[in-house]
Amino acid sequence: MITVQNLHTYRGLSYVLQGVGLTAEGASCTTILGRNGMGKTTLVETVMGLLPAREGSIDLDGNELAGKSPYQIARQGVALVPQGRRVFSSLTVEENLTLGARRGGSANPWTLERVYDLFPNLSRRRRNRGSDLSGGEQQMLVIGRAVMTNPRVLVMDEPSEGLAPVIVDLVGTVIDQLRQQGLCVLLVEQNYGLAVDVADKIYILSGGQIVWDGTSRELEQSPDVRHEHLGV
Numbered sequence: 001m002i003t004v005q006n007l008h009t010y011r012g013l014s015y016v017l018q019g020v021g022l023t024a025e026g027a028s029c030t031t032i033l034g035r036n037g038m039g040k041t042t043l044v045e046t047v048m049g050l051l052p053a054r055e056g057s058i059d060l061d062g063n064e065l066a067g068k069s070p071y072q073i074a075r076q077g078v079a080l081v082p083q084g085r086r087v088f089s090s091l092t093v094e095e096n097l098t099l100g101a102r103r104g105g106s107a108n109p110w111t112l113e114r115v116y117d118l119f120p121n122l123s124r125r126r127r128n129r130g131s132d133l134s135g136g137e138q139q140m141l142v143i144g145r146a147v148m149t150n151p152r153v154l155v156m157d158e159p160s161e162g163l164a165p166v167i168v169d170l171v172g173t174v175i176d177q178l179r180q181q182g183l184c185v186l187l188v189e190q191n192y193g194l195a196v197d198v199a200d201k202i203y204i205l206s207g208g209q210i211v212w213d214g215t216s217r218e219l220e221q222s223p224d225v226r227h228e229h230l231g232v
């Protein structure tokens with residue numbers, strides 16, 4: 001569904017992505033695992049059109065995304081759950097959810113009701129402001145806001161960051177449900193436990209390159225790979 005090939009991206013003078021390639025399919029979770037500073041956010045920002053690729057292609061169902069603006073990429077059906085839980089703090093939960101809502105081309109589109117079914121806490125707090133929510137609730141709100149755009153691909157940048165383990169488990173459950181409902185989830189993480197729990201396929205990003213790929217089970221059975229590239 002989404003195929004990244006030979007992607008090269010600079011941040012200023014830093015040569016960060018050095019020929020990244022991966023594929024992610026619908027109704028599955030593809031995870032890019034990597035330690036701090038390995039280029040995960042740079043990859044996310046390149047896919048979303050927030051940073052220009054110097055070279056390479058990002059193909060979504062036959063449409064080239066590289067070189068397109070963030071707005072055009074969003075219109076093609078790629079939604080972002082950004083790092084750092086950026087909710088609109090002065091808006092209510094419901095306003096956050098409806099702000100960028102789009103019907104998309106889905107036969108079974110996401111609606112407020114479906115999001116509230118997935119996140120009963122948000123339903124109870126629909127009149128509260130974003131700033132009144134806990135960190136975990138804010139993360140659910142940002143995920144809900146992204147799915148309300150009815151994307152084909154949901155890109156998540158370290159959704160577990162700064163959350164208590166019990167909330168990280170909840171994030172994993174939600175990713176599982178989104179995948180079961182047909183979404184293509186591209187998860188960028190450094191949380192090894194979350195990645196192996198939810199991923200159908202894992203890529204390890206190190207020094208701006210994909211250095212390993214395989215299934216969760218294969219990674220569990222490869223202590224040398226984990227130790228060398230992830231430090232776990």
Ligand SMILES: Nc1ncnc2c1ncn2[C@@H]1O[C@H](COP(=O)(O)OP(=O)(O)OP(=O)(O)O)[C@@H](O)[C@H]1O
Nearest residue numbers: 011012014016034035036037038039040041042043
């Ligand atoms: N504004 C910048 N100018 C130059 N280099 C940068 C800039 N921002 C980040 N970098 C460098 O680019 C590399 C990749 O950063 P990136 O944020 O993509 O990594 P990451 O894997 O997402 O790390 P983290 O988990 O800390 O967010 C790092 O080595 C970093 O030092």
